[in-house]
Amino acid sequence: MKILIVGVNGTLGSAVRNELASDHEVISASRSEGDVNVDITSVESIKAMYQKVGKMDAVICAAGNAYFGPLNELTP
Secondary structure, three states: OEEEEEOOOOHHHHHHHHHHOOOOEEEEEEOOOOOEEOOOOOHHHHHHHHHHHOOOOEEEEOOOOOOOOOHHHOOO
């Protein structure tokens, strides 16, 4: 299978990659390193990632970007 892992350089993402890499084609995506760069806070960056990677069998997202604060200060 061809599997895209977003957030591959983090603790969870690297563990997932290590488990899958021996049996599958793993495409790594992260903010600054990997087969493809992506900013998960940007719709345009996400679209560009999918265009660059092309067809795949599975996507795993081990990335996150969160703001912790009062509910009325959160953005979509």
